[in-house]
Amino acid sequence: VRQLSDMAKSSGTYLDPALVKRIEVVRGPNSSLYGSGGLGGVVDFRTADAADFLPPGETNGLSLWGNIASGDHSTGSGLTWFGKTGKTDALLSVIMRKRGNIYQSDGERAPNKEKPAALFAKGSVGITDSNKAGASLRLYRNNTTEPGNPTQTHGDSGLRDRKTVQNDVQFWYQYAPVDNSLINVKSTLYLSDITIKTNGHNKTAEWRNNRTSGVNVVNRSHTLIFPGAHQLSYGAEYYRQQQKPEGSATLYPEGNIDFTSLYFQDEMTMKSYPVNIIVGSRYDRYKSFNPRAGELKAERLSPRAAISVSPTDWLMMYGSISSAFRAPTMAEMYRDDVHFYRKGKPNYWVPNLNLKPENNITREIGAGIQLDGLLTDNDRLQLKGGYFGTDARNYIATRVDMKRMRSYSYNVSRARIWGWDMQGNYQSDYVDWVLSYNRTESMDASSREWLGSGNPDTLISDISIPVGHRGVYAGWRAELSASATHVKKGDSYQAGYAIHSFSLSYKPVSVKGFEASVTLDNAFNKLAMNGKGVPLSGRTVSLYTRYQW
Structure with a gap:
């Protein structure tokens, strides 16, 4: 189910991590099948089925979990039922949470009060050997009291009582004859409906x-x-996004967007050589309508090509080139509400009806290795790293003018975005160590000014070590970030930081289906700010337990 992510700082999208089976992250335009939205990329979540929870031979079960955390005075609990027969699979999950004020690494407590609840149900049935159908339903409710601008770190942006109601439903049908490898058709219908009502003490109500x-x-x-x-x-895809505001919610303008797409991809594995080649293309046609500004239309064909070569069984090298476009959103073109207040004075959004669609080309190159039996008979080392560079035309950026107290979206005629990604994983009977590194830069290619949408050198290390042979594991997570100095003109530099977290988990062999953990996040309570100057969480102790039977 596609989600509308362009909702400023109050999105209603929610998905419980316990039900996530797989996450696929595709950077920038490197996807012909999903559609990329230009540089934004795609995050695709696949939820678990009953078969993912049940051990072999079992047909149904229950899972109960609970957690508490000190940093936001939160509690949570959930119950999941799952069952399957020969041709059916069903799952039902109910979750209740409660969160309070958030303790930040700068010593302040961000005002927050919320009570989210969610229900998720899905099921499938095999009609025949070749026909299968399924459906899923996701309901989310949340009542909160929080700042109107949650990212404002100083002063009072005004508390809001906000109620969020989200309903997602999806139906699908799959036809895959067992004796025909050319046909495996899947049709999906989906609907996502989000209603957010906000009331402030000194502001008229917002509804959208x-x-x-x-x-x-x-x-x-x-x-x-x-x-x-x-x-x-x-295949082909069509979807429509509609937005209806009332009250003072002009930040979220009325309008609709229609997307029509055709796509094709061929993933070829060569018979005589260790080479994989992917070629594909996607045609997108975009049309938006706003009662005040009329229509905006855009269309583009976005080809893509990639190759990977494995000259040995432990080495893989790859490269790709891809293109995409992104049309401006309704909010970027039409919003005209107050962005924030500074010393009692409002900074207003200014509409820009002349925004052009963004076009870009991304090139990527990298390599990976996998070595088995490196230090012991039962260990594995995996390393992967790559460089990517994007050339964007009419890159859509945001500018906050503090002198004139206005904010607006605008086109950067030529932008350059580049960076490095590296991941490493060492697994053995004695330790599991995961390392990841990222650095991303963004610059106006004409003026040579930083765009401020990058990420400084960031290294994350996760180590898990078994303690004895009774199912106890000790964990250490370190997140190290360099100073953010390549910022947008007028923005402040952010100091680097080092955050260390520790954990103990217990999963006894003698008690099947039970697990528990205790985690100390930001153990030394270090001050840490992200690249936008928003403080990260302070020292937090959390407890988690789960039992499945």
Whole structure:
């Protein structure tokens, strides 16, 4: 179900981590199948089925969990039922949470009060050997008292009583004849409806409804055509996003967006050489309408190509080039509400009806290795690293003018975004160590000014060590960040930081289905600010336990 993410600082999107089976992150325009939204990329969440919870031979079960944390005085609990038969699979989950004021690393407590609750249900049935259908339902409710601008670190942005109601529903049907590798068609209908009502002490009420509805049809074919095996994916998607505001919610202008897409991708594995080649293309047609400004139309064909070569069984090298476009959102073009207050004076959003669609080309190159039996007979080392660079035309950026007290979106005629990503993982019977590094820079290629949307050198280390042989593990997480100095003109530099967190987890072999953990986040209570100057969480102790039977 596509989500409307352009909702400033009060999105209603929610998904419980306990139900996430797989997350696929595609950077920038490197996806012909999903559509990229230009530089934004795609985060695709796949939820678990009953079969993912049940051990072999079992047909149903229950899972109960609970957690508490000191940093935000939060409590949470959840109950999940799952069951399956030969041709059916069903899951039902109910979650209740409660959160209070958030303790920050600068010693302040950010005002917050919320009581989220969620229900998630999904199921599937095999009608015949070739036909399968399913549906899912996700309900989310949250009543909060929080600042109107949660990212404002000083002063009072005004507390708001906010109520969020989100309903998502999805239906799908799949036809895959067992004797025909050319046909595997899946059709999906989806609807996401979010209503947010906000009341402030000195402000009229805001009310807005965001609805996304769409259909996606894709067929996947497997065939052998010289010079190798092909996995073909091709299909079409249409979806509409509608937004209706009332009261003082002019930050979220009325309007709708229609997206129509056709896409094709061929993933080929060569028969005689250790080479994989991916070629694809996506055609997107965009149309937005606002009662005050009329229509905006844009369309573009976005090709993509990638290659990976494995000259040995432990080395892989890859490269790709891809293009995409992003049309401006309704908020970027039309919003005209107060952005924030400074010393009692408002900074207003200024509409920009002349925004142009953003076009970009991304190039990426990298390599990875995997070594087994390096130090012991049962260990594995995996390393992967890459460099990416993006050239963008009419890059859509945001400027906050403190002198004139106004904010607006604008086009950067030529922008350059580049960076490095590296990941490493060492697994053995004695230790599990995961390392990741990222650095991203963004610059106006004409003026040579930093755009401020990058990420300074950041290194994250996760180490887990078994303590004895009774299911106890000790963990240490370190997050190290360099100073953020390549910031947008007028923004403040942010100092680097080092945050250390420790954990103990217990998963006894003798008690099947039970696990518990205690975590100390930001153990030394170090001051840490992200690149936008927002303080991260302070020292927090959290407890978690789960039992499945």
